[in-house]
Amino acid sequence: xxxxxxxLLAEIRSALTPLPPSLVNSSHGSDIFEAYILTLVVAAARxxxxxxxxxxxxxxxxxxxxxxxxxxxxxxxLHPYTHAIIDFGTxxxxxxxxxxxxxxxxxxxxxxxxxxxxxAEAEDCRRNRTEPRSTKLTLSVEAKFYTTxxxxxxxxxxxxxxxxxxxxxxxxxxxxxSPSAMRLLAAxxxxxxxxxxxAGRPSVDLLRAFFxxxxxxxxAR
Amino acid sequence: MTDEExxxxxSYLSALLSDLGLNWLVAQVNExxxxxxxxxxxxxxxxxxxxxxxYLNTKTTGKTVIGTDPYRPVDRVxxxxxxxxxxxxxxxxxxxxxxxxxxxxxxxxxxxxxxxxPDREIxxxxxxxxxxxxxxxxxAAQRTLPLLDELTRRxxxx
Numbered sequence: 328x329x330x331x332x333x334x335l336l337a338e339i340r341s342a343l344t345p346l347p348p349s350l351v352n353s354s355h356g357s358d359i360f361e362a363y364i365l366t367l368v369v370a371a372a373r374x375x376x377x378x379x380x381x382x383x384x385x386x387x388x389x390x391x392x393x394x395x396x397x398x399x400x401x402x403x404x405l406h407p408y409t410h411a412i413i414d415f416g417t418x419x420x421x422x423x424x425x426x427x428x429x430x431x432x433x434x435x436x437x438x439x440x441x442x443x444x445x446x447a448e449a450e451d452c453r454r455n456r457t458e459p460r461s462t463k464l465t466l467s468v469e470a471k472f473y474t475t476x477x478x479x480x481x482x483x484x485x486x487x488x489x490x491x492x493x494x495x496x497x498x499x500x501x502x503x504x505s506p507s508a509m510r511l512l513a514a515x516x517x518x519x520x521x522x523x524x525x526a527g528r529p530s531v532d533l534l535r536a537f538f539x540x541x542x543x544x545x546x547a548r
Numbered sequence: 549m550t551d552e553e554x555x556x557x558x559s560y561l562s563a564l565l566s567d568l569g570l571n572w573l574v575a576q577v578n579e580x581x582x583x584x585x586x587x588x589x590x591x592x593x594x595x596x597x598x599x600x601x602x603y604l605n606t607k608t609t610g611k612t613v614i615g616t617d618p619y620r621p622v623d624r625v626x627x628x629x630x631x632x633x634x635x636x637x638x639x640x641x642x643x644x645x646x647x648x649x650x651x652x653x654x655x656x657x658x659x660x661x662x663x664x665x666p667d668r669e670i671x672x673x674x675x676x677x678x679x680x681x682x683x684x685x686x687x688a689a690q691r692t693l694p695l696l697d698e699l700t701r702r703x704x705x706x
Contacts, residue, residue, distance in 0.1 A: 328556050335699055336557075340564050342691035343632075347684035348676050349639040353572035356635065358664040359642040359678045366649040380655050391659040391680075392650065399667035406665040406675065472638070474573050474631035475580045502638050507586050525638055526645035 353472075354396055357440075360472035361425045362394055364441045364500060364524075365411065367531065368423050368466075371538035372413040375546065380414075383407035384453060395426035398438035402453045412446060415546050420446040421465055429467070430458045431491035437461070439492075441468035443541070464494035466541040470501070477505035477522075482512050489518070496541035500524050500534060549703055554621035557703065561628055570632070577631050581624055584616030625703050629696050636692055639685035646679045 328336065349355045369379050383389045384402070389409045399408070401424060411423040423443045428436040436458050448463035461467075469485045471477060482499070489497045497519065499512060504522035512520040521534045549557070562574050619627065650656040661680030 328553070328560055332553075332557060332702065333560075335695060335702070336560055336564060339561075339692060339695045339699070340568065342695055343565075343568055343570075343688060345684075346569050347636075347639060347688045349643060349678050349685050350573075350635055350688075351569055351676070353576075355664060355676060355678055356639055356642075359639060359646060359662075362646050362662055362664075362679065363642045366646055369653075370649075379653075381657070389657045391657050392662040393665050393675075394662060396664045396666035396675075403667045405667055406663075408665075473576060474634045474638075475576045475627060478579060478583070503634065526641045 356474075357470065357472040358394060358396055358426075360502060361440050361468075361470050362392075363526065364468055364470055364534075365394075365423060365425050367535050368441060368443060368468075368538050369411050369413075371535050372411075372415075372421075372423070372542055374535070374539050375415070375542040377413045377415045377542065380412045381409055382412055383409055395424075398428050399426050400456070401427045401449060401459055402456045410449070413443070413542075415542070418546055418548070421545070422446045422449045424449075428458045429461050429464065429492070431461050432493060433491050435491070437488055437491065439464070439467040440470035442466070461492040461494055464492065465545050466496035466498070466538065467492060467494045469497070469499045471499070471503075473501060473503045475503065477501055477503055477508045479505070479508050479511065482508035482520075485512070485520075486518065495544065496537070498534075498537060549622075549705060551621040554625050554703060557699075558621065558625050558628060561625070561699075565628070565632065570635070573631050573635055574628070577624075577628050580627060581619050584618050585623075586614060587617050588614050622703055626700065629700055629703075633693060633696055636685060636689035640683060640689045643679050643683045643685050647683070650679075 349359050372379055381389050384404050385407060389407060392409045393406045395408055412420055413423060414420040421443050425441055427439055427442055429439045429442060431437050443465040444459050445463045448459050452459050469488060471481055485499045499520040501522050502525050509520065509522055512518045519537060521530055524530045524534055566574050646662060647660060651660045662678050663675055664678045665675035
């Protein structure tokens with residue numbers, strides 16, 4: 328490289344130092360993305376008339392938010408992990424979690440990046456140290472925070488995942504996109520997917536509406 | 549810049565980013581480069597037509613097939629720069645949005661801090677504050693994005 332280019336690259340290095348905590352490894356970016364999706368779930372629940380409160384895994388009011396660096400057990404008390412409680416009044420309450428393991432139809436654990444499930448099931452699982460059953464999920468989100476075009480493998484993995492989950496509202500959410508991955512997901516109507524999801528972009532409205540639809544159906548059941 | 553110079557910039561920037569701890573980002577870019585750009589090719593009478601990037605078109609004909617084209621040196625540098633740009637800008641946006649949501653939420657704890665903490669049994673025990681206090685990603689983005697713009701401008705001068 329020329330001295331000018333070397334100087335520019337040195338300036339880039341200096342500008343990126345210290346590296347922001349959210350960029351220290353790939354999972355940290357994913358963790359914020361999952362926390363962001365949880366805020367959309369909470370907003371959709373309120374839009375549908377739900378009351379939302381927060382609780383730690385120990386049943387206490389949280390002093391600050393602790394979310395799991397995926398994946399984790401719903402019953403883990405290593406940290407005061409926080410979840411949201413969603414109550415529509417007329418139906419049993421729900422809980423919204425970040426990064427929990429869920430038991431699929433084949434009785435193997437799968438990670439749900441964001442999950443909404445029956446509170447009664449969540450309480451049983453915390454008591455018995457078991458993973459929640461996917462039949463008790465109202466919605467589940469496979470979240471992908473990427474800096475490049477999405478790999479086709481991610482879409483394939485999602486298709487495999489939802490074949491073993493019993494949730495009515497599974498969806499694939501990514502901050503970037505990929506024509507080939509989206510083409511694969513679009514090939515069947517039962518695969519809900521949202522690409523280029525980022526604060527301030529129109530795709531967020533579509534995702535929030537999807538979550539609201541899931542809650543609307545739950546209330547009507 | 550010549551292709552050789554662009555390759556050198558790519559190697560230098562990859563090494564710099566890996567050294568800073570962004571090796572996960574470099575790996576994502578290398579994965580995309582390894583696959584190549586997915587393109588469709590339409591054949592008529594056995595002759596290939598000009599390849600086009602794959603579009604979201606569910607129509608299929610017996611004459612259309614897909615393949616990949618390798619990324620050129622300038623594309624590889626642009627992919628790397630774009631990845632840094634996305635990482636910085638998206639993390640800054642997300643930190644701001646999550647922080648704002650919880651600070652506006654009367655049911656949320658007043659601390660407004662979001663900590664990511666692994667389940668030690670599965671994924672280690674290092675917890676990290678991802679939201680709260682200063683938006684570090686926004687600060688880094690503010691410093692870095694103009695420099696990336698300058699690098700993009702120079703690599704375009706071929």
